[in-house]
Amino acid sequence: MIGRLLLVCRLAVRDLRRRRTETALLLLAVMAATTTLTLGLVLRDAAGDPYRSTREATHGPDVIAGAGRPAPLSDLQKLAGVTDHSGPYPVAAAKFQASGRTSDVQAVGRDSAAASVDQPALTEGSWVSDDGVVVEAAFAGAFGVRVGDPVTLDGRSFEVVGVAVSAAMAPYPSGSCLVAQGCINGPMSADTPEGLLQNPGLVWLTQKDVRSLDPDHLTYVTNLKLADPDDAQTFVDAHRSGGTRLQSWQSVLEDATELAKDSQILLMIGAWLLGLLAVAGLSVLVGGRMADQHRRVGLLKAVGGTPGLVAAVLLAEYVLVAVLATAAGLTAGTLAAPLLTESSAGLLGAASPPPMTLSTIVLVTAVALGVAVAATIVPAVRAARVSTVAALADSPRPPRRVGSLIALSARLPVPLLLAVRVAARRPRRVALGVLSIAITVSGIYVLLVLNAFLTSQPLAGGYGDAQVEVLRRVLLAWTVLLLSLAAINAVVITWTTVLDNRHASALTRALGASPRQVSTAMAAAQVLPALAGAVLGVFPGGFALFAAINTITGGDSGRATLPAPWQLLTLVLATVLVVAALTAVPARLGARRPVTETLQGW
Amino acid sequence: MSGSAYTPVLRAHGLRKEYGKGDGLVRAVDGVDLEIGEGETVAIMGPSGCGKSTLLHLLGGLDRPSAGEVSLNGRRIDDVSEKDLARMRRTDVGFVFQSFHLMEELTAVENVELSALLAGRSPRAARRRAEELLERVGLAGRTRFLPSALSGGQRQRVAVARALSNEPKVVLADEPTGNLDSAATLDVLQLFEDLHESGQTLVIVTHDPRIAATADRMFSMRDGALVDETRLTGGTTGGLGALIGLED
Numbered sequence: 001m002i003g004r005l006l007l008v009c010r011l012a013v014r015d016l017r018r019r020r021t022e023t024a025l026l027l028l029a030v031m032a033a034t035t036t037l038t039l040g041l042v043l044r045d046a047a048g049d050p051y052r053s054t055r056e057a058t059h060g061p062d063v064i065a066g067a068g069r070p071a072p073l074s075d076l077q078k079l080a081g082v083t084d085h086s087g088p089y090p091v092a093a094a095k096f097q098a099s100g101r102t103s104d105v106q107a108v109g110r111d112s113a114a115a116s117v118d119q120p121a122l123t124e125g126s127w128v129s130d131d132g133v134v135v136e137a138a139f140a141g142a143f144g145v146r147v148g149d150p151v152t153l154d155g156r157s158f159e160v161v162g163v164a165v166s167a168a169m170a171p172y173p174s175g176s177c178l179v180a181q182g183c184i185n186g187p188m189s190a191d192t193p194e195g196l197l198q199n200p201g202l203v204w205l206t207q208k209d210v211r212s213l214d215p216d217h218l219t220y221v222t223n224l225k226l227a228d229p230d231d232a233q234t235f236v237d238a239h240r241s242g243g244t245r246l247q248s249w250q251s252v253l254e255d256a257t258e259l260a261k262d263s264q265i266l267l268m269i270g271a272w273l274l275g276l277l278a279v280a281g282l283s284v285l286v287g288g289r290m291a292d293q294h295r296r297v298g299l300l301k302a303v304g305g306t307p308g309l310v311a312a313v314l315l316a317e318y319v320l321v322a323v324l325a326t327a328a329g330l331t332a333g334t335l336a337a338p339l340l341t342e343s344s345a346g347l348l349g350a351a352s353p354p355p356m357t358l359s360t361i362v363l364v365t366a367v368a369l370g371v372a373v374a375a376t377i378v379p380a381v382r383a384a385r386v387s388t389v390a391a392l393a394d395s396p397r398p399p400r401r402v403g404s405l406i407a408l409s410a411r412l413p414v415p416l417l418l419a420v421r422v423a424a425r426r427p428r429r430v431a432l433g434v435l436s437i438a439i440t441v442s443g444i445y446v447l448l449v450l451n452a453f454l455t456s457q458p459l460a461g462g463y464g465d466a467q468v469e470v471l472r473r474v475l476l477a478w479t480v481l482l483l484s485l486a487a488i489n490a491v492v493i494t495w496t497t498v499l500d501n502r503h504a505s506a507l508t509r510a511l512g513a514s515p516r517q518v519s520t521a522m523a524a525a526q527v528l529p530a531l532a533g534a535v536l537g538v539f540p541g542g543f544a545l546f547a548a549i550n551t552i553t554g555g556d557s558g559r560a561t562l563p564a565p566w567q568l569l570t571l572v573l574a575t576v577l578v579v580a581a582l583t584a585v586p587a588r589l590g591a592r593r594p595v596t597e598t599l600q601g602w
Numbered sequence: 603m604s605g606s607a608y609t610p611v612l613r614a615h616g617l618r619k620e621y622g623k624g625d626g627l628v629r630a631v632d633g634v635d636l637e638i639g640e641g642e643t644v645a646i647m648g649p650s651g652c653g654k655s656t657l658l659h660l661l662g663g664l665d666r667p668s669a670g671e672v673s674l675n676g677r678r679i680d681d682v683s684e685k686d687l688a689r690m691r692r693t694d695v696g697f698v699f700q701s702f703h704l705m706e707e708l709t710a711v712e713n714v715e716l717s718a719l720l721a722g723r724s725p726r727a728a729r730r731r732a733e734e735l736l737e738r739v740g741l742a743g744r745t746r747f748l749p750s751a752l753s754g755g756q757r758q759r760v761a762v763a764r765a766l767s768n769e770p771k772v773v774l775a776d777e778p779t780g781n782l783d784s785a786a787t788l789d790v791l792q793l794f795e796d797l798h799e800s801g802q803t804l805v806i807v808t809h810d811p812r813i814a815a816t817a818d819r820m821f822s823m824r825d826g827a828l829v830d831e832t833r834l835t836g837g838t839t840g841g842l843g844a845l846i847g848l849e850d
Contacts, residue, residue: 401707401748410715410725417719425707507703510664511717511764512692514685596659599703 004309011300012316015293022285025488026321027328029281032481033274034329034368035336038360039477040267042337045354051167051256055249057121060167061223062232064118064252066091066178066245073222076239081231086115087222092213093179093197098143098151098160104197105139106178107153108221109210118168118223120204125162128206132161138171139201153203154213164204168223170255173199176247180219263340263474265552266450269545270478273443274485275371280436281489282375284429286318288496297383298391307384314380315373322372326365330356333364340474399425399504418508418521422501423528433493433526434533440486441537441575442545445563447475448571449546452561487582494526494583498590505590506598515591522587523580530579534572610673611771611803612638612661617670619656619826630656631667632826638772643794643804645814648823654807655776657823661805662695662774663687675771692721696765700777702757704749710736710760711745717767728767735763739793755786762793772803779813791816 016023054060067073070088077085089109096105110128120127120134125147128134133153135145140163145151149160169175177183183197211218226232232248240246254261293314300310337354383391402424409420423430454468498505505518513521563571619631630653638644646654659665660672663679672680674694679687691697696717704713711732718728736745739759741752749757758778765773775794779787787810795816797804806813814820815834822830 398750399707406708406712410719410728414720414722421707503703504705507705508716508720509688510691510697510703512688512720512768514688516685517688594665596656596665599664599699600655 008309008312008316009320011313012320015296016317016320019289022289023321025492026282026285026318027325029278029485029488030322030325030368030371031328031332032485033271033278033371034325034364035332036267036274036478036481037271037364037367038330038333039337039340040264040271041360041363042334042354042356043264043267043340045337048253048257049354051253054121054165055167058119058165058167059115059117059225060249061086061118062226062229062249063224063235064168064176064221064247064249065224066219066221067243068180068219069243070220072241072244073220076224076244077222079239081227081235082224083227084117084225085222086117086119088220089222090207090210090218091178091221092210092218093181093200094153094213095155096143096151096153096201096203098145098149101143103139103143104183104200105153105203106175106183106197106200107133107203107205107210107213108178109207110204112206115223117225118166120164120166122162122164125160127162127164128204129161130206130209131158132206133158133209134162134164134204135160136169136172136175136202136204137163137165138173139203142172143201153205156213158205158209166202167249167252168221169202170252170258172201174255174258175200175202176252176255178219178221180217263471265549266471266474266478267340269446269549269552270443270481271367273439273545274481275367276439277436277482277485277489278371279374280432280439281485281492282318282371283378284432284489284493284496286376286379287429288492288499293383294386294391297386298388301388301391311380311384314383315376318372318376319369322368323365326361326368329368330361330364336477340470340477400427402427414513415517415520415524418513418517419524419528422497422504422521422525425504426497426500429493429497430529433489433529434536436486436489436493437530437533437575437579438537438541440482441534441571442541443478443482444571445538445542445568446546446549447479448563448567449561450475452563456561487578490526490530490579490582491586494522494586495590497525498522498586502590502593502598506593506595509591509595510599519584519587519591522590523583526583526587527576527580531572531576534575537575538568538572610637611640611642611675612636612805613671613673614657614661615671617657617660617672618668619653619660619665620668629653629826631660634670634826634828636661636821636828638803638805640771640803641798641801642819643798643806643817645817645820646805646807646823646828647809647811647814647820649809652823653826654809654823656826658774658776658805658807662697662772663690664697692717693768694771696768696770696773698758698761698765698773698775698778700780702749702754702761702781704757704760704764706749709746709748710741710752710756710763713749713760714764714767717764721768731767732763735766736760738766738796739763740789753786754782755789758782758786758790759793762790762797766797766802772805773797775804775806777808777810778806779808779810787812 065073065076073088076082091109092107094105094107096103112128114127122134123137125134126132133151140146140160145160147160147162151158151160165171173185177197177200179197181195181197182193183200185199226235229249233250236246236248297310300313334354334356405420405424409417412420451472454471501522505522509515509518614634614636617631617634617636618629621628621630632653634657646657648654656665660667663672663674667680670680671678674690679690682690705716708716711729714732714735715728718731719725723731733745736742739762741756741759741763744752744756749760752760762778778794779790782790791813794804794806798816806817808814817834820832820834821828
């Protein structure tokens, strides 16, 4: 048994080393999927680091409670399990004006002395004083406000004395609503009730100043420390009542890492798309490689290899690649995660590589092995079943005959005639090519929609400039990986087609087709499926993928701007042109091989 | 040679084909001079590896010589562009290969019409011509058969029909019976004899003396060079077949 295992491993490793370029392509394809998947899985852990740092530095509360009167909040402070508290503090809604720009804000009245729970940490300046306002750091960043700047609140002049961060609320614009009139993120519509605060920022004033802003409409907020912070959500669930709003620190963490959640969803969908692309690319690569390995399979069988052993050797090669790609993907994804998290001004510290969990390792390994096995199983079983004599004779798998296409192609110009016949010889490969392009174009369609959304109405998604930048970075990573893998697939499919059609191409040239006609045909055989894939990638592919993303994220597709017809037309045409350019080189290289060399070797 | 007026259709002068460099230099074809007249059947014989097939490829413009000249129908083809060579192969030359080289996914008639389609004939004209040719080679009832459903001899007859598709000036056959049994060889011999009778110029590369005996002239090739030329009286395949023991 061990001897057989050693044999399988040795044969697999030798063959992989013999075909280094193909092995590298295989590795890259699977690694793109595993890296994206790892990123998707660990991103939120990485994004949570700055919030935890901020919570520690500011003695962040375990529960934040708000009410219209201070009395119920004082009652909460006396409950069992509450070990410390600050507040209740008055909160007023106000119009904030700075440098000619206006925004709604929630102004929290604080004592000049430091509080034992939720004492915002200053990143600039000093703490509140009469007529001096401290601005939440992310809001200050979005408004370009600095210490010393004059601002007005409801028309009353203040000076910015400090900029600070807090763990009692997620940074702007994801902050929670403390005021009684309610808040809305995104643009107002005709149906929006009047009086709501739109994307409010957070500022701290002295209690005296807050009470002077709008004494008739104050609400109150208190910050509680619990004996066991992990019980915060249970505490919240147990003491929620009609007049009191409670929020656990875990819920604030959720809000603070909302962006990472959105990025995570995008990355997970990207990982699936890349996984499917990898399966399509690998299937073609493996199929082409199996055709080359026909004789090797015959030799293995001739020396006593069972069908099981033959299949095991073939599968082992790709399983080895998958294992390597898993290790590389896990490492790259974990190291890259901090780069795709927000370096928000509203939190302290930077994201660091998250710890690797067993569930992440298992899931990424399973996906990598799934991709490898899905792409390999059909050719491996086919190789295991082939008769030894046929394999030793090295007779290639006969091409398919699609009579209707052959008849139809007779009416076409020579390059198209040849292209249609080349495509018709391997319908499965054509289907994989169509699938590969359709997946890529669907991804690009969604990217266009998301990019337009981020450009036109970022606040509707609760994103500040820094967060938009992060999401753009995620989308860029998506695009680069998607396009790279699609390009690899296009080249691999063309090259496999060129190799598979060596004989047919040489024969066609012997019968009078020029090298140009043959190379044009070879490229056209890829461009025709690319055209079909691009059209299918827009509809239904792009529409379906966008609908899926909306369903998963609970997004409102009505707020999204769908690409204009000219953009879609450009996308389809650009796809076809790029595929034509990518396939031209392998097609030309294939047509350069001397006719006689090919025909004699057959 | 069937006619008295000698018109060279194919002419080679000082033809050389070399592979490799220095100590590894191999002269596959070494200074061949050759003239083949219209309607003439020429056989080139020699042992395996003597350069017969390479010479045939050079004569048909499938390969380019290292030195020397090749003319087809009075026009040099050794220095023309690849595109012009392709055009020439489409209209002036028909190839028959030892291993048939048929497209496995195409039926007999689709294989034969392929040359005509490449030459730009209409699908209808190409199909009509292909059916005529298949009838001429005795395969009228097998036009819709895939190559895998045909015997070796039948496949070679399809290949011959394909070579004739565009009424070429010359048909070049490379070991056309090399992969056939005796009965199939006889079929193909008969076919070449018919072509000869009809005035088709033929160059047949073979190491089988029985095939060579059907030619007007026979060249012997050794180490890339033509070392001997024999004029034959020619003969019908039927008579020759009986003589050389292909028939009972």
